[in-house]
Amino acid sequence: MQIFEEEFEDIESEHLFIKKHAENVKKAKELINDISNGKGVEASQMDNVVDSVLDRLEERRDIVSCLNQIRTVDEYLYSHSINVSLISMLIGKWMKLGEDKVRLLVQAGLLHDIGKTKTPYEILNKPGKLTKEEFEEMKKHTIYGYRILEQSSSVDKDVLAAVLMHHEKEDGSGYPTGLTSEKINLLTKIVSVADIFDAMTSNRVYKEKESPFEVFKYMEEDSLGKLSPIVVNVLLSNLANYYIGDRVSLSSGEIAEIVYVNPRCVSKPIIKIGDRYIDMLVEKDVKIKEIIA
Ligand SMILES: [Fe+2]
Ligand SMILES: [Fe+2]
Known part of the structure; x- marks a missing residue:
């Protein structure tokens, strides 16, 4: 009997989590929409999202088990941003970074691909492999993102760095600049790992998700x-x-x-x-x- 009650509680908290997660996705969606429509980032609006995400800290296990379910019901870019934000936050907590750094990680995760709102739709959702030219265009989302956010005084420089550099690689083989490990800051490195993890475990038009x-x-x-x-x-x-x-x-x-x-x-x-x-x-x-x- 005890087991059944515990299971029931589990299911209930999972439903609550999914509902709250959907709200977070909606808030992030509004945030990204506003930003891409040239409204700029309002600090209070971003704090709303950040607070609601940080609230979920106690439910880490639920976060992990729900990531896969959530992403199938919402548009990829939005749920990807939320997921990268959550995973970055978890890594930050596991690394025992201070609350301030963790908040920056949440923001960086939410905003890292904001520049993709300027990438042509046909390239972003192309079912096949990108041509060399298309890939060059895709790469520009890092610079677009940086340009969109640099005008906003409420965006921290570490968040800006993560938006610009999250595709840089330790050995210098990344983009847009080809920076090597020592030039890439820790928050960016965390967002990069979270980004790869979420991208690989997602279904996309051009690939099946991996376990x-x-x-x-x-x-x-x-x-x-x-x-x-x-x-x-x-x-x-x-x-x-x-x-x-x-x-x-x-x-x-x-x-x-x-x-x-x-x-x-x-x-x-x-x-x-x-x-x-x-x-x-x-x-x-x-x-x-x-x-x-
Ligand atoms: Fe990206
Ligand atoms: Fe990404």
């Missing part, structure tokens, strides 16, 4: 030289544990439960199928396709 464990694998194996290893480590070591107990479908079609996440290799957890335990570090052919619940 978080595939994204963890990318971050462990292929992000070296691209993303900050410190920030990646904070995200992986904290976020992975939220998936313990979740049910997943495997590429074999079987259903399994995640029972243990190895902190040194979070992309390959120990899973349980029926009575059978499988260590994905040992059985390399097993792949997690999707989280079910």
Whole structure:
């Protein structure tokens, strides 16, 4: 009986969370609309969004479990901005940054892709691969974003830096300038990791979403030289544990439960199928396709 009551409470708080999250998405949408219509950023308006997002701090587990559901019901750019904001906020908290820095992270996440409101729609939502020229145009969203916000005195310089530099890479292979690690500030590095995580776990017109464990694998194996290893480590070591107990479908079609996440290799957890335990570090052919619940 106890179990049922707890489950019921869980469901109720999840519904409440989804409702509040939808409100946050709406507020962020208004904010982004206003900005892109040339109204400029009003500090009080942005604080509303920031406060409502920061309120959710206690519900970190819900945030993680709801991200996937939320993004399917709203337009990509808006929910992406909210998601990047939430993930950046979580990383900031996990890194024990002060409240001021965390608020800047929330703002930077919300605003990082504001320049995409100036990117032609056909490029932004093109189903296929972008041509070289189209990609060059797409890259400009970093500069557009910076220009939109630099006139607004209420936007902190660290937020401006994140808007301009969130596609820079540790090894200098990013854009718009090709800056290397030491020139990129910590808040920008956090937003970059959150941005990649959300983009990879989303369905887009040109690609299917990937399971978080595939994204963890990318971050462990292929992000070296691209993303900050410190920030990646904070995200992986904290976020992975939220998936313990979740049910997943495997590429074999079987259903399994995640029972243990190895902190040194979070992309390959120990899973349980029926009575059978499988260590994905040992059985390399097993792949997690999707989280079910
Ligand atoms: Fe971007
Ligand atoms: Fe983004």
